Amino acid sequence: MIVMKSTATEEQIRHVIERVESVGARAHLSQGEEVTLIGAIGDREHVARLGLEGAPGVENVVPILKPYKLASTQLRHGEHTVLEIAGSKIGGSNFALIAGPCTVETHAQTLATAVAVRDAGATMLRGGAYKPRTSPYAFQGLGLEGLRMLADAKAQSGLPIVTELMDTRDLDAILEVADVIQIGARNMQNYPLLAEVGRAGRPVLLKRGLSSTLEELLMAAEYVLKEGNEAVILCERGIRTFETAYRFTLDLTAIPVLKELTHLPVVVDPSHAAGRRSLVTPLSLAAAAAGADGIIVEVHPNPEEAICDGPQALYLEDFPGYVEQVKRAAAVAGKVLAAV
Amino acid sequence: MIVMKSTATEEQIRHVIERVESVGARAHLSQGEEVTLIGAIGDREHVARLGLEGAPGVENVVPILKPYKLASTQLRHGEHTVLEIAGSKIGGSNFALIAGPCTVETHAQTLATAVAVRDAGATMLRGGAYKPRTSPYAFQGLGLEGLRMLADAKAQSGLPIVTELMDTRDLDAILEVADVIQIGARNMQNYPLLAEVGRAGRPVLLKRGLSSTLEELLMAAEYVLKEGNEAVILCERGIRTFETAYRFTLDLTAIPVLKELTHLPVVVDPSHAAGRRSLVTPLSLAAAAAGADGIIVEVHPNPEEAICDGPQALYLEDFPGYVEQVKRAAAVAGKVLAAV
């Protein structure tokens, strides 16, 4: 939809119409007393490429159609996708609980956590071997050694593994272990990485960038979907705002809005948003009650000794009580914690 | 806490110490290899007035003490305030449900809504007679006539009334009707207005400004509390962020954080944040599950005919079902919808 200035001349209007038609779109003129509108009906990308925002007589250009196609609810006629990951379901009425340490540290820590969270009701195990860190001087993850620990934890607990990929060069190693490949918030618009995991065909948990709009999140998902990989889980993990009283602002409005826009499952990470343990339970309950399809949460047998993000990890001993509360909140939204 | 530059001279350090001591505070020097710190122990306002941020050799000034006193949890040794408003409790385990139209339009609409929301379980009636509108050309509220309609609705339903005050000159008229005086988000830092409602002694529902920090919200409450009025209810109603897929970002992290910082009750307004009906229920459930002390929500017998904000009003006929869901979500957080 092109909005012409009130001072636009007939000539300028005609010129815009010609340019719209030059890319195979249909122009639809609508002249009011105060404003003239030109609807451009056709391929959004082609019209966007015209760059009409700068053309003489043009006030502004208002896109009407959504730019994503494969992620759209319209594709599935309003039905929501249910994924089955190594026997564990997510989506529809199936609530997933993905728990584990921020980072894989030792064999003992990883195995103990895996078994304990499974026993308490978690449906997948999370844990990072490659860690994106703001500081180059901070611990960057155990890498291959960490992946081996995750493989053992998977063998012993039977839980599917969610772990982060940061570099296309590590893809093969990750594919050996991961049931779900996590793309972190900082890499949400790392397009070569998105295309690679799209081609790899493994389920992807895609975290929203810390100041990405929901439309940008869906466009990032589109990069994966476009390669033929239909298994994308979206993850809200807190956005950046002016507030400094806590780390990130968890955007729970994103849950019902994404449910309207896309058929893909939506989970919430309350741990990174909160940055401290005392906020994790209330935020988890809120996310479940708002209709999330799952939660990805950090748990540690001994948070005081954790190498990274200990302050936000739940104590392993508190985890069973936490699961009971989350179940009740999910039930309010009509969801059931999926059994493995 | 004053952080000195690594290049600060002895002279500059001595000068800062002298200035700290000149306002009656104690200076506490702590010299490390890379940085020198000077703790200023005493009245925060006195030290702030020194304006040491600009002084020679000073890197920056980090405030350590909270600037609010009366709103602080420390004042009540961690106990949370329970208010009783015309027989209706809010705070502690008492969940309040404040419902009604955005704006008072007609006698019939107001009375019908009042009785229906009371029957469904609402504990207070909301409704605006004075409306802050972005456009001077928009409907500005019925004023005194609207207040009379609210008085009748109160008589007939028995519900306490929550209504907004925008102008100190309307205070007396508002006091005739209001059990709770609402201060809107745009007036959160209207200090003369805050001082007046503080002096009036009537309970106040104080909405967070759309880009106010939680500390600023508590400082605004402090303006009311300082006048001797202890009955302040804080209200989260959505903050402004970069996201454009919905109207405001409801900041539910504010609930548990405010619970740590202040003894005052905290309610949530999901209607204005969402801007559209379909988001109101999930956000209400999330707010209740996160531990809010109540919800203030818009309901209308015929939203299509509403003069303002119809798209975000719940249908009166859907309200009883809504109340049942909210009760279940509040129960997850250990709260009970308070009976009138």
Add this chain to the structure above:
Amino acid sequence: MIVMKSTATEEQIRHVIERVESVGARAHLSQGEEVTLIGAIGDREHVARLGLEGAPGVENVVPILKPYKLASTQLRHGEHTVLEIAGSKIGGSNFALIAGPCTVETHAQTLATAVAVRDAGATMLRGGAYKPRTSPYAFQGLGLEGLRMLADAKAQSGLPIVTELMDTRDLDAILEVADVIQIGARNMQNYPLLAEVGRAGRPVLLKRGLSSTLEELLMAAEYVLKEGNEAVILCERGIRTFETAYRFTLDLTAIPVLKELTHLPVVVDPSHAAGRRSLVTPLSLAAAAAGADGIIVEVHPNPEEAICDGPQALYLEDFPGYVEQVKRAAAVAGKVLAAV
């Protein structure tokens, strides 16, 4: 412009058209393959009141016309307003330099500053007698006594006075002294206050709220203009963002954008945005080079002793050099520091 869902029925489309026509607007239907649009041509407020965002079949509503009329450049056919305030011009090619202390403290400070800034080239004197302070425990201004000091400074220096009004009840006292009434950022949407200064007919300097959009700023100006007061100066003073390395983010893009949207003069306050002296000069030069019509800046004979905001005040002794630099930057944008 109403965008219908792709699933909207004929019935729903007809219903929207009927409602648009029910308020006297004309409906203009445009049916594409993927989307149906209904243009509503008529009074924006009337259409807005319909609240069509929530109606069945409606995807969303995109406003096309600007909601402000009197502030719009269209009103003046692209010409910019030049105001003359007690002999001092602002707007067009006239650059105004409004300088003085944050707050009026003593007779001596005020007079010394007034004379010195005039001698250096300032065109108006700023100074607050009523101060909006985040903390109720902070200094709130000298009030009437401060206004008397400003009156003396005006008599002695010949400079027009810019001072802030916070409360409608202080209007008469302010009118005794002020040549320009400042409305602070926190009061930008204090509508009763805006209407009063509109009726008072005195020039108004309206500061942008710290998270107000430019459209909201222009709507606030519209509240003043609507009362018949055409002398409104807009002021950019920094917006709130996620960045914590300085106080506010000065939005200099606002200058050329406002120049496109409105005929009103635009000035910039670099002092409050920066929060510290070292940033004030570069930001002032940037504002002038970007095409601002003026700057309002804080200057103090002895910032270390200033009661408020000393760290951001320029030293009086540095002010003449500052003025020379600002003149050169304004010249780049084709403006000349207006002589008094």
Add this chain to the structure above:
Amino acid sequence: MIVMKSTATEEQIRHVIERVESVGARAHLSQGEEVTLIGAIGDREHVARLGLEGAPGVENVVPILKPYKLASTQLRHGEHTVLEIAGSKIGGSNFALIAGPCTVETHAQTLATAVAVRDAGATMLRGGAYKPRTSPYAFQGLGLEGLRMLADAKAQSGLPIVTELMDTRDLDAILEVADVIQIGARNMQNYPLLAEVGRAGRPVLLKRGLSSTLEELLMAAEYVLKEGNEAVILCERGIRTFETAYRFTLDLTAIPVLKELTHLPVVVDPSHAAGRRSLVTPLSLAAAAAGADGIIVEVHPNPEEAICDGPQALYLEDFPGYVEQVKRAAAVAGKVLAAV
């Protein structure tokens, strides 16, 4: 600096001190009446790893030391770095003007632009062969073919080339042509990519992420510097805020603040921030007057035909006039457009 709660016990204080000392840092206790502080003097990363934010009795943790070292002004004792890139200087009093098309499209367009911007006074040529696009359906750049066009443009014009790298797998090809490797805003925290360009040793132009703090920008630079590559140019290109009247908010306050924090040169990209041509000149003048070390700007011989971002490109024919204005603005800040 660890701030203890007012309710912290002696035991809790002792425990924190022990943990601080356990990582080789020195603990410095400072007990006031209202608050107890524990300074942790030692390696910031070691103390951060303790995760004391969650420990019993701890109110919060306030970092005092900057987390970056190599990027800090302290490293150079306040001196600013001057880089020489293929004979073209940037930094100190040398102002760089990097101009060219958003994306390389054809041989003719690239050569014509290169020669024309050189003749007008540009000091480097910009142009993208690999383009990060929000939509997977949008043009993604010419890749290797584009790099060949840039090589020809360099041979013909003598201008150094600035071009973007998105994928570590393209590094070798980029190194064949690029004098400066651009890292885009979306990849600012793509740590494997940063480390690779660090190791490659070629100058890097690092764009600030659209919601990255200045501290995060400097930490990203630190990833490059840590590999031994000292040639990093920082680039402000607009941040994301709530404002929707233009594309991004150009953060010009970042210029003087970065000048205080780091010795690295700072340039500004007004084109992407603005999103439309009419804002590019005022923003460029503002950036130069604020003290930027250079500007990177988009120019196109025929913006209406540009494949991407045409609306923000300057017309080639207007470029010489633009350069003259920018020179004058840079002169206000004491900088001279560097000759090639």
